[in-house]
Every structure is written in structure tokens, then in C-alpha cells.
Amino acid sequence: MQRLLLLSFFPVLLTLWLAAGSCSHEERISYNDSIRPIFNEKCIACHGGVKQSGGFGLVFREDALGETSSGKFAIVPGRPAKSEIVVRIKHDNPELRMPLEHAPLTVEETELIETWIRQGAEWEEHWAYLPVKEVEVPTSTTVGIQHPIDAFVRARLQKEKLAPAPRAQKRDLLRRLSFDLTGLPPSQKMMLSFLEDDRPEAYEEAVDALLQSPAFGEHWASKWLDLARYADSRGYERDPNRTIWPWRDWVIRAYNEDMPYDEFTLQQLAGDLLPEATPDQYLATAFHRNTLSNDEGGTSNEEYRNITIMDRVATSWEVWLGTSMACVQCHGHPYDPLRHEEYYRSYAFFNQSTDHDHVSEAPNLIAFFPAEEEKVRKLEDWVREHENKEAQTQVQNWVKRLRMREPRLRPETFTEVVGGIFTDRGDEDFLFVHNDNSFRLEGQLLDDIAAIHLSYRAMSKGLSLRITLDALDGPLLLETALSSRKWPFGTQQLKIPPTAGKHDLYFQFSGVENKKIAGIYGVHFQEKLPGEGQAGYAEVEAYIQELLEAKDSVRVPVMVDRPAEQARTTRIFTAGNWLVPADTVEPGVAPVFPPMAEHNRPLNRLDFARWITAPENPLTARVAVNRYWAALFGQGIVTTLEDFGSQGGLPSHPELLDWLAGQFSGELGWSTKQLLRLMVTSETYQQSSTTSPALLAADPYNELLARGPRKRLSAEEVRDQILAVSGLLSDKMYGPGVMPPQPDGLWDGVVYSGMKWITSEGEDRYRRGIYTYLRRSVPHPFLTTFDGPNREVCLSRRTNTNTPLQALMTLNDPVVVEAANALARDLMTTETSYPELITAAHQRVLFQAPAVADATALLRLYNESLVYYHTSPTEAEELVGSTNAELAALTVVVNALFNLDEFISKA
């Protein structure tokens, strides 16, 4: 026994000695290195942010040092013997010893805690919440390390006594680079010239060429779309169409133009709030209109509006800040220093958005046909020229009015409703009125108002409206017929006579039928167009009506905040339940983070976005560079791309992460292309991915980067590559989602939906995967089979699986067979003899001639196929549309090439 004790003490002494670096016990113990891991593993489940058993919690220092329920203090800095935590972890009685019902802490762990308390129980913030460190690039004695990334990586490898892999073969390297930067294989031409070019700068030139390729934006946008949960449908039951592809195109353009990441962030989170926002900046905010909406009959729109806001909070924090906020919806964060109310302070930023799960998806940004666009432009110019006060603000108001139909007063603000039924449900979110029903709009200042824009759904002929002032039988402001053609929904301009002062307005409806005659959606007050009486006024003034009536070109849901007088109050939801609101909260961020710049007005989304992109934010740049790193190297420096909190992974190369983050937000000016260029020009990136059992055992997940990355292609890459190498891929960019062939009947089962998959014609059959129409309930099988998400929630990482369903798809999908046939046909126009044909096919698909053994296997398959098609010409006919047995046999061979591991991987 004695011996055993001694033995178990020995490592403790050793550890302490090592930790101290000398024999002194008073060397400081680091909370993050030594104490936090113990607390997180052994204590925090019961003493964390959710449960504080015995009134003791370890997430915040002030809680940990406070008085516990027993009246004792768990941690008394400097006095381990007085600290209840020490008493309890060392207690003899198993009913009192902590952790309860679990193995006791080791002697070593106990010692560490005691020493740490004796030294003052100093807290350290979790590494990711500390400022990004200014890091010096390690200087190395090894000759030839020129690239800073290599200096960091090699320093670590040296420590681990591992040698980096040699440079990848040129063919592998260019193929890898091309997929990583553009999501496509290189062209044959590019490969040939790269293989022939022995100049040292050839690689960097290839990098620059690929960064300049329009395919670059398409590739990086598809990754962003996973985070943004982009889809062409709204989700839930009927899963109807949503027109939001112009935003997807915005993302592609932003990547291709190398929009700086801070700008990219600001525009998407708060483009609508930027001064003098352009239509493109409004469009950018559709990022957060990718949330699901629920039109199922009977669903509460306010409930789903709240769910939408929660999704926006969780998504914003995950995408930009790598923080899992969803926990904090219901209670304090179990592990990280985020209290319950912090969630709702973030919620408050998003809670002012006008959208509310309405079937119209309002507010929408309207892009008109060119003739109408011209009118908008002229009207804007007119306002700019003729407006005396704050012309720019006024122009903005007109843009909002005409392009977004905002702001509107909606039925929840109507008072003295007589007879009308406001349902707030599913697709019936209107105030439905019968004959003679009425409502009141309180206290409207009419001095500058020229017209009322009424948004409604007409449900009867002979509709008319009376508006009276200050009482239902008060002075008549307006009596007018309403168009009965507003179905499902439209806006009509009702001009009113000049009226001074503030008034209550009473709206009273009548129709000829004894049923619901109209559904009222909203009322907008239109100011006078300036410059009355000047030449050209009448023409421009008429545009207003014309634009309200115009057939839209495209409507895209965007973010527009409610005006101050309609601002929503944000409350904490008890246990995350929106039906149980508690205290009111103001927008803001947790004290663990750098403070937000204060203003004299309520903080809004733009402040939140600016706080995210501020240089002192410790998370934004780290999270971003880590995502880019993961895209290239297969996994992040922090493996949990979505969680930089204390339960996430620790960085494998913390100094490199901080150096990259510093470069990105500093010298590189948030340029994505420059950052990627920096990464791919490192020797680390250019290593061969070939591995040995020994290296695999030493570093199974390649965390140390002693070899290059090797991984299966993404769903989009699998599809695009087959089309690219067979020559079928269209390079047409942008526009509405397309419908390449998919098995019949996939959409048939979606309830209450008449939507049809109408297979695209011409080059639209062969567009890149990013343009395939994505319906959330039934995404195209190529996406789901190869681990693509259905884009219902933000997704930071796709898991790569390896299933027989993937094999079935690349073997049997008619599109794959069509591509194989196309390539076979093309090859046969240039080559005639079969060994050369097979070499040529291999060359086209994999950029090199087959190894001898592989050539033999392929040739055997070719010959077997040839025999088969010679004897069964009808089968050849079925496969390739002619009895040409050589063509059919070559098609079978190409189909096999499309299934090679080497083909569907990048190495």
C-alpha cells in the first residue's frame, strides 16, 4: 500500500516540477492550461451555467468565489485549506466527496487545484475570448523555409520529430489547387502548360489564374450557402418557391470581386441600415431571409417569426463568431460565460426586422423591368434635385416606399376594429373584413401626406372604402372604389386632399357580397413629392402609381427594420418559450467581449455588425481564417469550426491561427483571395498526401500537417467534375435555379403543392451544381447522396460519408452515363485504336496515362464490353443510341473511370 502511494505520488511531483520549470512550487499555475480542463471535465456538468448545484457555479469567477448555499465559500483565494472545494474533493465520505458518484480527482489534480488557490485563484478567460495575439513568425535554423506558414508548421513538426512530406507531383498539385480554388478540375490546356512549365513562378501564376476565374466565386459561394442555409424554397409543409437567387448571385459576385470580409459581413447583416443603402446592399441582407417560413394552415405567424429570429441569432453567432448561442436561448450557457439574458440582447438586434412569416414574404426588394427601373431612377433624381431638407434621406424613403413598400402599418396596430377578423395564421395573415367593417389608425400626422397606399387582397367585386377623420361618422377624408383585381395581394395608391394636423383615421369597407370582401394587409402613408408646380412634375408624380401597379420583374425578401414608433420590445423568454416572456432587455453584448460603441439611439443591427468587424473582436478573424484553412486542409486549426467555446477543440497551432487572423484583418485588408493565396503558396499546402502506416498511426487526422490533404470531393464537385471532364459543363452564370434531370416523381409526395420539377432544356441541364434548384423538402439527389445539406439550418461542416448509395449514383445515374457517352464520343473523333483510346480517356479524366496494371484492367473491361455489345447490338443501342459496339464499350470504361477513388477524391 505504502509503495503504491509513493508510486502514485511520483508523477505528481514530476508534473509540478515540470510545470514549475524549477523546483519552486510557487511557479504560477495557469488556469487555462491546468485548472479549466479539470473543471470542465469533472465539475461543470453540475456546477456550470445551467445547474449550480449547492449554489456553486464555475463559469464566472464572481460566482465561483461567492458564498454557496451552505454558507461556505468554495474558493477562498490564497487559502486552500479554507476552500470548501478542496475539503470536498478530498473528503473521505463518498456521500460528500466531489464529484458525487464519480471517481475522485487524482492526487495530481487535487494538488493543482490547491496550488492554484494558494496562488490566488486567478481566473483566465477562455483563449478565444482573449485578444488576437501579435505573433512573431518563428525563425528557423532549417534552410529553405521562406513561407511564414511553413515556419509555424515546421516548428511544431520538429518538436514532434516528424518530417514534412515532399512536394506533391505537379499533376496532383494542380488538380488539388484547382478544386480548392474553383471547385472544378483544371482544363486540359492549363494542365498541359503547367506540366511543361518548369519556371519556379509557374505555380504562383496558376494560383493567380484560378483566383481570377469566375468559377472561384461559384465555388466559395456554395460553401457560404451552407452557412446561410440558402434554398429556393421556404421549407415546412408545402415548401413553396422562394425567389432569393439574386442574393446567391450577389454572393458569387462578392467573392469574385474579392469584397473584403468586413464589408461582406456588414452588408449581409445590416446593408439596409448603411447610410444611403443601395439596392445591392439591401439585397445582401437576404442572407437572413433564408430562414424557413411556415405557411401551413393554422400555424401562428408570430410563433414562427420568433423561431426565425432565434435562427438568425444562432446563425449569426455560429457563422461569424464560432459560438453556440442556441444553448443560451433556454438558460445560461452551460460552459461559456454567457448568461441567459445575453441571448435576448442579441435577439433584440434582430427583433426589429419587419418580416413576420407572412405568406407574401414581405418586405421584398422589387427589381423592376427596365422601363420601370428607368422611372425609379428619374423619380430618385427628381427628389434629389427638388428636396430641400435632407435630400438623401428623402431619396431613401422613396426607395423604401417604391422598392420595398415599407414602412406599413399592419393589422396588429389597428384599433377599434369593428367586425374584422385578424387571424395571424398560416397564409391568412390579414385583417379579413365583411361589409361595413371598420378599423382605426391612431394619431397620424397628415400635413405632408399626399396619399395612402393600401395593401390588400380583394375578395369581392364592387369594393369601396371610406376614410373619415377622428370618428367613424367624422368628416370624410376620402371615399373611393377599390380595385377588385388585387389577388392574391396588391397595393393601391389613394390620394387624399391636403389635411393639416394629427388625426385618427377610420377605414370603413363595403362590398356587394355577404361574405369576406377583403383581407387588409397594411397601410403606408406617402409624403408629397417635392417640386410641385415645376416643369415635369406631373409626369414624375404619375410614376408613383405606375410603379405600384407595375408587374415586378423579381421580388427578393430582404431585411427592413420597423420604424422607431413601431419598434418591438424584446423580452427574455423563460426557458426559451416565447409564450412566457419575462424581463425586458436592451440590445448589447456580453461583458466577456469588447464593448460596443455607444450611441444616443437604441443600438441596431448595424452596430452589431460593426462590433463583429471591429479589429478588436477576438473571434471574427480567427473564425474566418479557420474556415478557409479547413476548406483547404480538410480540417480547421480549431477542428470545431462552429464552436470556439470552451467545449470546442483547442487550436492545433494557436500561434499560426493568431498570425493568420492578424494578417487577414490587418495587412491583407480582409481580402479572401489574398488570404487563400497566402495559404496555398505555402509548402505545407503543396505537400504530397501519400501516407505511410507509421505516419497514419502517429498523426491519424493530419493535425500536425506532415502531409498534404486528401479528401473526397463535395457533392457539387462530384457532379461538376463529371460534366467538366466530359465537356458538357455549361459556364453560364447566375439566374434562377435550374432543374437538371432527376428521377421521376420525387416531388410528387409534397402535400398541398402543385410544384413540378420541369427538366431544364439546353445548357441549363449542364450548369454547375450551385445553380440546381434546391427545394428543402426534396433536394436533388446528387446533393443529399454526397452529404449536401437540405439547408434548413446553418451548417459549418459537412460530414463526409462513404455509402453504397453514392456508388449507385455514380454508377447508374443517367446523367453520369450521358456524360460518359459524351466523353467516349468525343474521344473517338480523335483516336481510333483502343489501347490509345483508353489512355486518352484516362488522360482526360485524370490528367495522366494509366499505370500499366490499371491499363490492363481497363482494357479487359473494354474487351469484355466489346464482346457483349457485338453480340447484343440492341443493348448498345440502349446505351449509346447506336449499334456502335466500340462506342458502347468505351462508354462503359469511362463510366468506370468516373467511379475511381482517385477521381472522386482530391489528393
Added chain:
Amino acid sequence: MKINEEAHYRNAQLNSRRLFLRNGALALGGAALAGLSGCSSSTGSTEGTVPESMRQAMRYAPRAKRVIYLHMAGAPSQLELFDYKPKLEELHGKDCPASLLAGKRFAFIQGTPLMLGPQANFAQHGQSGAWVSDLLPHFSKVVDEVAFLKAVHTDEFNHAPAQLLMHTGSPRVGRPAFGSWVTYGLGSVNDNLPGFIVLASGGQLPSGGKKLWGSGFLPSIHQGVQCRSEGDPILYLGDPKGISRDLRGRSIAAINEINQRQYEEVGDPETLTRIRQYEMAFKMQVSVPEVMDISKEPDYIHALYGSQPGGSGFANDCLLARRLVESGVRFVQLYNWGWDDHGTNKGASLNHGLRDRCRRIDRPMTALLTDLKQRGMLEDTLVVWGGEFGRTPMQENRGGVTMPFYGRDHHGAAYTMWMAGGGVRPGITYGETDEIGFYGVKDRMHVHDVQATMLKLLGFDHERLTYSFQGRNFRLTDVAGEVVDGLVL
């Protein structure tokens, strides 16, 4: 364990299990596939092995080894089928008391609706004396095999969210389906068939759509695979036109031979897995159509189920469910659409549409229990029946207008489900509702309680069957769920 490590670990596990075949050597050809002929009852061979990582979640001796879940999408009325309320008959046509409506949220009811008496005749059946209406004459004869859950309740009153709650434990999208959790926990038995198969009848998918069998954050290998009655039962299962099975075999042989060399050169274990997946794909091309082909079933079986070879529908799906579990599929999920009887039209009414639909399910679901029993499989096959919620004791009056036919609105506060086999105590009724069937008054069971109990029948502690994702451990029952031991034999 950190997520990434865990994912790697799981992958490694999968790989090592798949790689019991010799590395790279090809096992192609017309290998006879054990347990696929349909008639060879092979309960012994369908046990499989529980993955090592699941040992600590598996705290009980499993009573059920597989599940067949019959979901009536749209939510059938418990008040016309199982929950007999004579008092409601007395109140028929009277105004609903305001006290019942106060503070309640309904999908469509507005103003003051009328009470609606049962639209079917009830009687007690079997030794157990269970109440079943005359809409289910066949099922009435097997009630002694069944445990009725009379006071199930849910938080949701719209179809898609309620179905998601029922099948993923959360009304929001993104969580793994019940069947995914089960294959994740129990592993696969038959490498030639997916472990979680979905069959849908009634002409439409349930409102919740395919996300009801999505694998959420679990590896997508656990995703439910929908087998279709038209076209390929599994997408891309059929060889392309003009490529024979023999040629397909030869081309897979060539692919795998080259892939094997690739592995030897590069050393990526994923390549080995890929070789195995191509072998499995080749075998599935035979095994799936074979198990889906009911034409070889004897006539008396077709007579029992009312199934029709070459046809489609709930009867065929029930027979297929038996064939699938017999072949080692862990979780067979049937959806039958159309039970949303609001009374808005004849087809969606209690006095017409409901009767037709009951006729279509009564014989087959009864046959499923009978057939499983005669094969000795009922004792370890859990069969569950239910909707996503129940229906109101009041007649629906959307927009304040009485509907043209008898119908009821969505009702989450109390509804009936039943379970049979797989260790469920037969011939009992658990739970009781008030005299009009509005609230449960005794032994209520939340959806999460139903899930927790089902997991216990499968051997799992529902609090331990977890998966770490985005910084927290997720489970099917979210943060709730109590096992009802009274239901377990």
C-alpha cells in the same frame, strides 16, 4: 469527447466492421444472400451486435430488436376510434363551454364551436375489454395483443411541427429521426439493406416531409431510406439501360481492382471503405428488389393483408414491413397520409373519408400483428401506431363558420396511440381522458415519454443514447421524457 475525434472514431468503427472481408479481395457474383428470401424466418441472425460505444447507453435487456412504426399522417380522431365518450354524445350540438376555450390555442377554431358526439359505434372487445369502434372490425379481434395509450399529449398543434416532434423529438428541423437514433445505437444487421426504411402510402408524404427520416447531425449513413413503389425502389438502384448485370459486375471488379492499387499506393483507409461500398451496392441491386417483391408470398398471406402484388398502398406496405424486418431492417417507418378530418369536404370528414381510410388500414394492420405473431416475431418486434396529435371534442368552425361535413380541429392535449409486441404489456389500457376526451386526467404521456419508453424496450436509457454536436449532448427525448414502466412486460 470532441466532435471531430468522435466522428473519426465512429468512422474507424464503421470501417473496421465493414472490413471483415479480406482487404480488397473481391466478393462479387451471385452470392446467396442470407435472410433475404423472405420466408426464412431469421430472428436469430437479425440480432447483430451493439456497437461498443453504445454499451453504456444500453442499460436494459432489450425486449424489442426492431420497430415497425405505423404513422397515420394528418392525425386520426381518437374520439371515433378508441376513446369512447358517451358524455360527448349527450353534449352533441351544444355550445362549447367558454372555460374549455380560455387560454387555448387552436389551429382553426374561432369563436364558440359546438360539441360533436362520436361519429361511430363503440363496443368492448376481447378479454381485456378494450373499447374500439365499428370502424375497425378486424383490429377489434386482436386488442388483447395491444396496449392502448389513451392520454398521450404533445406541445404542437400543426402537422409538420407535431410530426417532427413525434419522430425527431423536436418540433424544429435539424434533429435525427427516431429510426436514425435506433440504427446509430443498435448498428446494422444486414449489410445489404439499409437499417432504416420508410414506406409512404396515401398518395402524399406526411406534412413534415423527408426531414422526418433525416439523420440530422448523425452521420448520413443513418438516414432513413425511402423505398418507393414506383420506379427504382431506391434511387439509382437499377443498372442503366444497355448495361447488363454481368457487365456491371465486371466494371465494379475493374473499379475495385484499380482502387485497391490506389489504396496500396496512397494509404488512405477511406479507399478501402469505398471498395466495400461498391461491393455492397452491387449486392443491394439484387437484395432490395428481391425483398420489395411480394409476388412470391403465398395467397393466404395476400388474403390476410389484402395486399396486391404489383400494386401499392398501405396493405402492401404492411406486408413489406414484415418482409423488411425479417431481413434484418431495424426500423421500418410507414406513413399513411390523409387523416386530417376537418370536415371541409367529404373526403376529409368523420362521416365519410375517415370510414374509407379505416377500411384501408384495418385489415392490413391487423394482419401485420397476426403474421408477426405466427412467425414468432411479435415478441421482439415493437409495433407502434399513432398520429401526430388528436382531434378536438368540438366540431371545427374555421372562420367562425360551421363546416359542411363533420370534422374536428387539431388537438394536442390528449390522443390515443397503441403499441404491441417487443416487450409491451399486452391487453392493457394506460391513461385516461376526461369525460369529453379533452384532457388526460390519469397517466398522461408526453411524446417524449412515449419515445423514452420505446427506447427502453429497445434496451436504451434514453438519457444516455446521446450524440455530441455543437457543444452539447443531444438525445431523442431532448431534455425530457419519463419511461412508463407499466407498459413494459
